[in-house]
Amino acid sequence: MSILGNEVRRVEDPRMLTDGGTYVADIPLEGAAHVVFVRSPIAHARLMSVETDDARAMPGVIDVVVGDDLDLAPRPPMAGDAAMSRPLLATGKVRFVGEAVAAVVAETVEQATDAAEAVWADYxxxxxxxxxxxxxxGPKLFDDAESNVAIALPPTAEVDFSECEVVISHRVVNSKIYASPIEGRVAAAAWGEDGRLTCWSSTQGAHTSQGAIVGALGLDPSQVRVIIPDVGGGFGTKASPGAEECLLGWLARRVGRPMRWAETRTESLQSLGHSRAQFQTVTLGGTADGRFTHYRLDMLADAGAYPGVGALLPTFTGLMACGNYDIANAAWSATAVATNTSPVNAFxxxxxxxxTAAIERAVDLFAAEIDMDPAELRRRNYLAPDAFPLTTPTGAAYDSGDYRASLEAALEAADYHGLRAEQTARREQGDHRLLGIGMATYVEVTSPMxxxxxxxxxxxxxxxxxxxxRTGATPFGQGHVTTLSMVVADTLGIDMDQIEMIHGDTDEIPTSDISGGSRTAQIAGSALLNASEKLIEAARPRAADLLEAAPADVVLDSETGQFHVVGTPARSTSWADVAAADSETLFVENDFEQHGATFPFGTHVAVVEVDADTGEVTLERLVAVDDxxxxxxxxxxxxxxxxxxAAGAAQALMEEVHYDPDxxxxxxxxADYGVISTTELPSFEVHESITPTPLNPLGAKGIGESGTVGSTPAVQNAVIDALSHLGIRHLDMPASPEKVWTAIASSAS
Incomplete structure (x- = not known):
């Protein structure tokens, strides 16, 4: 019986629960020194000088390095003007609170920390x-750049709303948040006697990290080995190493000793990078009976101090601008700007x-404008199941979907009609406990873009x-070893405990991409599926010799893992027999290519209760149907x-990064950044539908991000729905008690 599609417990868990795993900080490195970075307390300033003499004289200090000591070129931006490059240590200017201006190397982390406080910088x-x-x-962050604009992409098409019977337009803020990985950035580096640099990295892809380090240090890839052991969470924000990690190899060569570095939580909040941070204008036009005909999304993205992936994320947003809807005329534009805040990262x-947040808010605003139930408005505008495959006006090549089915399943699971009846009753009774029902149907694109x-x-x-x-995928908490072992075990007919999985090592894996974009099951899984089929073919001649038969007559029974002649299963031979039959190791490799992206989808329904006296929001239910x-x-x-x-609800209700005007x-x-916990969340009600993709042999799409994509607007819509009878049409995230109470008070005045 196939194990694929069944609930199998993670094979990683016994090791993680008993040994606790092996993280970068656990790697034994004899003679390693510790690095602590001195960080700017000022967001924007000329860096006049950095005085290090007092720090150098402190106990245990081995070296103190400033930007002018480096012989390394700045890291170029991923988008925009080359003048927006980032030095590994600040020179000339600092551009955000937390930017590193010096690196202190000492015998212990405590000594390095004490010495870092003795470094004095003149700002x-x-x-x-x-x-x-x-x-x-505003004032330019980069003197040689034309402005603070990193990218400016004009509208992809002209959208004329003049003939629309109904047009809504609204400014929507997608708030700035922090990924909150349990393990912050941790790195180590050591030069070997062979002249090669080995870097241990808490990131999401060995070869991506190798490329970043090689580029920063001006080395050849053959000179750098990257090893990624266990990782305590990444979420996209640790896709590749930052400036600090890249610098460790240079410090190790300068000092002649291995280097270790681990950021504190405050350092992580300052400099790991923040996410989202889009200011959107949504304009949706259509007919008075609820048909969408025109849509435009204009985005302003905060890329932070050094435009990296944050400047490129609006292009992904624009690609998916139409969501699940059949909109004939759609376009988007985007501008990304540099600010004196932490660089914006993926999450x-x-x-x-x-x-999804933009289009789902637009749909609810349109529903309020024409006084139509938001569920019914969605029904009228979904792309039809028989329309797939199709390409949207913004260029997304959707593979498959049945969006209305996911809506109906979610509404039934939530008892939507019952909830609306209860909401009406509460309002008629003047109950101060306001009930809100929000929904969001989403479609998202998984790698590749x-x-x-x-x-x-x-x-x-x-x-x-x-x-x-061996797999190019890099696990960091998702259970990839289990999932990928299931694919191999199911195909070869062996037990999962007979499989050892190697990953995250550039010396062991010839190539790899990051684990991100919900790509692993579909891409890495298919690679190992095809490799398993190749191994069966490679083993068939040996099995045929053992069975004294022609190779063409030998088959593998994937239920038992036994080779036998067609029609005579009683006489068989095992994988162990095949392995022992020849001294030459059987080895197969497969590079799987998927042509096109997959597009998971689903509907989430949120139920909230708002205390009209205090503005407090309680998330009572969250129903999810995901495909x-x-x-x-x-x-x-x-x-x-x-x-x-949980991550999506957190952004909608409480999590937000704040800076003051300076x-x-x-x-x-x-204590100040309110990470959501189980006390703020209900037990989730999770359901599934299955629409296989034709793009890979497993029929798998991706699930790592879907929960986040749909839940945020569902919860936000639920809060606004609770207040809608008071004339409140919109509230930006997060729906804090203060924000909600202020809206209620303003509506009554």
Whole structure:
């Protein structure tokens, strides 16, 4: 019986629960020194000088390095003017609170921390540019750049709303948030006697990290080995190493000793990078009976101090601008600006949640304008199931979907009609406990964003009949070892405990991409599926010799893992027999290519209760119907959905990064940045539908980000729905008690 599609417990858990895993900080490095970075307390200033003499004289200090000591070129921006490059240590200027201006190397982390406090920098303050909406015309962050605009993309098409019977237009803020990984950035570096640099990194892809380090240090890839052990969460924000991690190899060479670095939580909140941070104008036009005909999304993105992936994320948002809807005329535009805040990074969904939040708010605003139930308005405008595959006006090539089915399933599971009846009764009774029902139907694109996505997988049959598997995927809490082992075990007919999985090592894996974009099950899984089929073919001649038959007559029974002659299963031979039959190791490798992206979808329904006297919002229920194609392991898929739902609800209700007008980070610890916990969340109600994709042999799409994409606008819509009878049409996230209470009070005045 196939194990694929069944709930299989994670094979990683016994090790993680007993040994606790092996993280970068656990790697033994004899003679390693510790690095602590001195960080700017000012958001924008001329860096006049950095005095290090006092720090150098302190106990245990080995070296203190400033930007002028480096012989390394700045890291170029991912988008925009080359003048917006980032030095590994600040020179000339500092551009956000938390930017590193010096690196202190000492025998212990405590000594390095003490010495870092003795480093004195002379800053000449400049006006801070904190508000993205005024940044374009504000004081320039980069003297040689034309302005603070990193990219400016004009509308992709002209959209004429003049003939629409109904047009709504609204400004929507997708708030700035922090990914909150349990493990912050941690790195280590050591030069070997062979002249090669080995870097240990808490990131999401070995070869991506290798590329960043090689580029920063001016080395050849053959000179750098990257190893990624266990990782305590990434969520996209740790897709590649930052400036600090890249500098460790240079410091190790200068000092002649291995280097270690681990950021504190405050450092992480300052400099790991923030996410989302889009200011959107949504304009939706259509007919008075509820048909959408025109849509435009105009985006202003805060890219932070050094435009990286944050400047590119609006292109992902624009690609998915139409959501699930049949809109004939649609376009988007985007501008990304530099500000004196932490650089903006990817986070769970990376641009796609922003698209869903925009269109789903627009739909609810349109429903309020024509006084139509928001569920009915969605029904009238979904793309039809028989329309797939199709390409949207913004260029997304959707593979498959049945959006109305997901809506109906979610509404039935939530008892939508019953909830509306209860809402009406409460309002008639004047109950101060306001009930709100919100929904969001989403579609998201998983990797690849481009035309082709690849991943490598290989299998080696060991002499004892066990299998060594290698994958380009990098796990960081999702259960990838379990999922990928299931694919191999199911195809070869062996037990999962007979498989060892190797990942996250550039010396062991020839190529890899990051684990991100919900790509692993579909791309890495398919690579190992095809590799498993190749291993069967490679083993068939040996099995035929053992069975004294022609190879063409030999088959593998995937239920038992036994080779036998067609029609005579009683006489068989095992993988162990095949392995022992020849001294030559059987090894196969497969580079899987998926042509086109997959598009998971679903509907989330949120039920909230708002205390009209205090503005407090309680999330009572969150119902999710998600479709990610074939689920290799529903247990792990549901775990990913749960995590995504929590992250999405967090942004809608409470989490937000705050700076003051001078660029000081006000949410610099978990006391000030309110990370959501189980006490603020209900038990999630998770359901599934299955619409397999034709793009890979597993029929799998991706599930790691879906929960985040749909839940945020569903919860936001629910809060606004609770207040709608008071004439309140919109509230930006997060729906804090103060914000909600103020809206209620204003509506009554």
């Amino acid at each position: 000449d303050p400049l006006p801070a540019v904190v508000d993205a909406e005024t940044a374009a015309d 769970r969904g990376a641009g796609r949640p922003e698209a 481009g035309p082709v996505c690849t991943e490598t997988g290989s299998l080696e049959l060991r002499p004892d009949g066990t299998v060594l598997a 990610a194609g074939f689920l290799l392991n529903p247990l792990l898929a549901h775990g990913q959905i749960h995590g995504g739902l 660029g000081n980070l006000l949410t610099s610890n978990f």
